[in-house]
Amino acid sequence: MATVENRQAQDEDKLAELGYKQELKRDWGVLHNFGISFSIISVITGITTLFEYGLNTGGPGVMSVGWIVVSFFTMFVGLGMAEIVSAIPTSGGPYFWAAMLAPPKHAPFASWITGWFNLLGQVAVTTGISFGLAGLVSTTASLNSGYTATAGKTIGIYAAILVSHAIVNSFGVHILRYLNNTSIALHSLGVASLAIAVVAKAPMHQSAKFVFATFYDGTGDPGWSVRASPAYVAACGVLMSQYTITGFDASAHLSEETRNASWSAPIGVLTSVGVSAIFGFFLLVCLLFSIQDFTNTVGSPIDQPVTQILVDIFGTNGAIVLMTLIMLCVWHCGLFSMTSNSRMMFSFSRDGALPHFFHHVDARFQSPIRTVWLAAFLSFCLALPSLGSAVAFTAATSIATIGLYLSYGIPILIAVVYSGNYKKGPFNLGVASRIIGVIACLWIGFITIIFCLPTTNPVDSQTLNYTPVAVGIIAVGAFGSWFLWAHRWFIGPIRQIEAEHHGIDINEPGAFEKAEAEGKLNTGIDIVNDMDDSRKS
Numbered sequence: 001m002a003t004v005e006n007r008q009a010q011d012e013d014k015l016a017e018l019g020y021k022q023e024l025k026r027d028w029g030v031l032h033n034f035g036i037s038f039s040i041i042s043v044i045t046g047i048t049t050l051f052e053y054g055l056n057t058g059g060p061g062v063m064s065v066g067w068i069v070v071s072f073f074t075m076f077v078g079l080g081m082a083e084i085v086s087a088i089p090t091s092g093g094p095y096f097w098a099a100m101l102a103p104p105k106h107a108p109f110a111s112w113i114t115g116w117f118n119l120l121g122q123v124a125v126t127t128g129i130s131f132g133l134a135g136l137v138s139t140t141a142s143l144n145s146g147y148t149a150t151a152g153k154t155i156g157i158y159a160a161i162l163v164s165h166a167i168v169n170s171f172g173v174h175i176l177r178y179l180n181n182t183s184i185a186l187h188s189l190g191v192a193s194l195a196i197a198v199v200a201k202a203p204m205h206q207s208a209k210f211v212f213a214t215f216y217d218g219t220g221d222p223g224w225s226v227r228a229s230p231a232y233v234a235a236c237g238v239l240m241s242q243y244t245i246t247g248f249d250a251s252a253h254l255s256e257e258t259r260n261a262s263w264s265a266p267i268g269v270l271t272s273v274g275v276s277a278i279f280g281f282f283l284l285v286c287l288l289f290s291i292q293d294f295t296n297t298v299g300s301p302i303d304q305p306v307t308q309i310l311v312d313i314f315g316t317n318g319a320i321v322l323m324t325l326i327m328l329c330v331w332h333c334g335l336f337s338m339t340s341n342s343r344m345m346f347s348f349s350r351d352g353a354l355p356h357f358f359h360h361v362d363a364r365f366q367s368p369i370r371t372v373w374l375a376a377f378l379s380f381c382l383a384l385p386s387l388g389s390a391v392a393f394t395a396a397t398s399i400a401t402i403g404l405y406l407s408y409g410i411p412i413l414i415a416v417v418y419s420g421n422y423k424k425g426p427f428n429l430g431v432a433s434r435i436i437g438v439i440a441c442l443w444i445g446f447i448t449i450i451f452c453l454p455t456t457n458p459v460d461s462q463t464l465n466y467t468p469v470a471v472g473i474i475a476v477g478a479f480g481s482w483f484l485w486a487h488r489w490f491i492g493p494i495r496q497i498e499a500e501h502h503g504i505d506i507n508e509p510g511a512f513e514k515a516e517a518e519g520k521l522n523t524g525i526d527i528v529n530d531m532d533d534s535r536k537s
Helices: 002-017 030-041 043-056 059-087 094-101 104-141 151-169 173-201 208-213 230-237 239-244 261-289 294-298 305-350 369-387 392-417 430-450 467-484 496-501 511-517 524-536
Strands: none
Touching (some): 030 173, 030 261, 030 305, 043 059, 043 104, 043 239, 043 294, 043 305, 043 392, 059 094, 059 230, 059 261, 059 392, 094 305, 094 392, 104 151, 104 305, 104 369, 104 392, 151 369, 173 261, 208 261, 230 239, 239 261, 239 392, 305 369, 392 430
């Protein structure tokens, strides 16, 4: 017990060094921290919901080989993130890292831009997961009944899923910890059992050439391989893999609730990426080898190729049972995505970027309930274009991938350029740190461009990829608001403990500015300078 209490004190002292007091309940271990990212990555979610996209945008060869390529480069991003979170274990994650790593005069700007991209990605990934689940529910319901899915019905199911996630998240981390254990079991033992059952029961199997070397362009007539090139289609096709292996910053967002966070959080990041890469590849090739009729699977009348594969192998009733297992996994994935999303918003509001109303922890459940419901509301709004767009789901996954990876890349890039700006934690890449960071940033730049490109021909109101629009709105809004007004008051992550030590009510609007004017507290830039000095000492 004494050891646990000492570790708790050390974690709280580390948080205090970074300028915060312990507000969230710290009762997660390294396995739970790994589990939250592993559940959000959820290979069964990304592969199932984007399997149709993958088959049409490059086919089996791009899906299998693309998974290997994406896993390789994503590990560089994970390594860069792990080194940073080891040194700066706070629930703010990337936007806080950007402030700590950037030169003092640029710290607030770096924090502001990174935070808004991370918020966009967090909301979009919750949208992609839960809206994908709504689609799976609709598809499964139609298998053995007269149910006919419509855009309106799917949005209704989606809203119910979001409400269920928000209600569970409102009860705090104690309940989530037990659900996290269930999620780990479902995503490991459950998914492995599913993959083995599929490949074992399949009446016939495709050849290795089919799985690893078959290119297919179903992007239109003519397809983009004709209008542009096969390489264009292959590059766009890796969205399935890259979207799936994302969201591992959740280990950082939950670091304030994790014991021994300087070690547990980076281990959570890396193991979630590595284990997901292996599990995902195994599941993917099992599904590809078990395709019975490629033409019928691509053009499935039920519009869900994974479901079609299960129907072909197990029959309708067997497929319903296995789809229920898949949907349970996806539901847990969406639940923990909202958990991570709400923690990021809580931190962002704590530092003034969102209205202070959202900086609130429920006294009974020790959970940021207001940001939980804000996350649910924004995720619902982002899916509304699906009522008039055939590619809304694909766009949501592109937005999620770009938003999150840009927010990962900015602090990694800052750490590369200003490598001496912080004191590294126990997880240290040593001399390899900068080269790993450069590779990570180049890969993020590549996928940011690729996922903004159109993937369906011809391009019209139904097939327009609105990813550049959504990302552009956030970019223009973040940069514009900074230069118009936010630069006058946003100082980056607030040092609550220092303020409270001076008797300042941090809940009172303008209290910081008044204290600065009266000389009770350093100015915004001086605060950042103090942070810069402390991290070098």
